[in-house]
Amino acid sequence: MKPLNPPVTNWSGKRIxxxxxSSGIGAALAxxxxxxGAQVVISSRRIDQLTLVAEGxxxxxxxxxxxxxxxxxxxxxxxxxxxxxxxxxxxxxxxxYDPTHSWEIDLAQVEKSFDLNVVSMYRGxxxxxxxxxxxxxxxxxxxxxxxAYTGLPRALIYGATKAALNNLAQTLYFELAPKGLAVYxxxxxFVQTPMTAVNDFEMxxxxxxxxxxxxxxxxxxxxxxxxxxxxxxxxxxxxxxxxPDRVRFAMLHRLTKM
Ligand SMILES: NC(=O)c1ccc[n+]([C@@H]2O[C@H](COP(=O)([O-])OP(=O)(O)OC[C@H]3O[C@@H](n4cnc5c(N)ncnc54)[C@H](OP(=O)(O)O)[C@@H]3O)[C@@H](O)[C@H]2O)c1
Numbered sequence: 001m002k003p004l005n006p007p008v009t010n011w012s013g014k015r016i017x018x019x020x021x022s023s024g025i026g027a028a029l030a031x032x033x034x035x036x037g038a039q040v041v042i043s044s045r046r047i048d049q050l051t052l053v054a055e056g057x058x059x060x061x062x063x064x065x066x067x068x069x070x071x072x073x074x075x076x077x078x079x080x081x082x083x084x085x086x087x088x089x090x091x092x093x094x095x096x097y098d099p100t101h102s103w104e105i106d107l108a109q110v111e112k113s114f115d116l117n118v119v120s121m122y123r124g125x126x127x128x129x130x131x132x133x134x135x136x137x138x139x140x141x142x143x144x145x146x147x148a149y150t151g152l153p154r155a156l157i158y159g160a161t162k163a164a165l166n167n168l169a170q171t172l173y174f175e176l177a178p179k180g181l182a183v184y185x186x187x188x189x190f191v192q193t194p195m196t197a198v199n200d201f202e203m204x205x206x207x208x209x210x211x212x213x214x215x216x217x218x219x220x221x222x223x224x225x226x227x228x229x230x231x232x233x234x235x236x237x238x239x240x241x242x243x244p245d246r247v248r249f250a251m252l253h254r255l256t257k258m
Pocket of ligand 1: 020021022025043044045065067068094095096145187188192194195196
């Protein structure tokens with residue numbers, strides 16, 4: 001079957017903007033893309049961390065900014081265009097995770113999470129989509145999470161933000177693919193990064209950031225719309241999410257021991 005997006009066949013010279021590149025999955029992905037010969041603009045707030053990621057890579061360029069500041073986006077975009085000329089792919093992965101049970105809602109955390117994980121995606125898209133349409137080509141990849149598939153314990157805020165991105169990516173694909181743009185939805189499982197360091201439970205299928213970066217690149221190379229990993233755990237959760245409510249809730253209680 002024909003892939004939903006054009007497969008990336010050669011990373012050499014690909015012009016990529018990676019937002020959320022200073023640590024974890026983003027940093028590992030930046031290093032892997034740079035090693036494969038791509039031109040990569042790396043963004044996030046911490047310039048010292050971005051400098052470490054770029055070290056030793058002449059094809060890396062840093063544009064530091066805060067994605068929650070709407071006015072920072074057009075400035076960052078023009079710097080990126082100045083550096084890359086044309087953008088082949090924008091990967092957006094800046095996010096936060098505040099593990100929360102249903103009985104401990106902190107509204108400040110809710111607002112911060114939705115503002116960063118969801119609203120900031122729209123802030124970026126508001127400027128990136130017109131720029132890519134004007135180019136007549138290019139791709140947008142959003143990092144969501146497999147926690148989007150179904151309600152999970154402690155994911156009261158995070159899961160809802162990532163479910164929003166799963167829906168958003170589908171509309172983007174539906175509307176932008178016919179106009180010649182690629183849209184990718186990246187749904188990782190558990191990855192050992194600063195974000196998951198707060199988890200005090202055993203994380204099934206835990207991957208290293210390097211394995212996650214390799215899985216993302218493999219998905220892009222196959223031209224997938226949804227890039228989900230690790231295979232076993234991500235597919236299990238997706239299957240569970242499609243079971244009748246009664247069966248799914250019962251199985252999730254058993255699996256999570258909650
Ligand atoms: N780790 C997992 O198990 C897992 C699972 C599923 C999905 N994900 C998703 O994968 C992506 C990367 O997560 P990670 O685990 O690698 O976490 P991480 O190491 O905490 O990385 C988060 C990134 O977001 C950036 N960021 C945060 N706030 C920002 C802001 N206001 N402006 C600009 N950049 C900002 C951070 O950089 P600065 O602090 O320098 O700004 C950092 O580069 C996220 O979307 C996350 O939700 C992770």
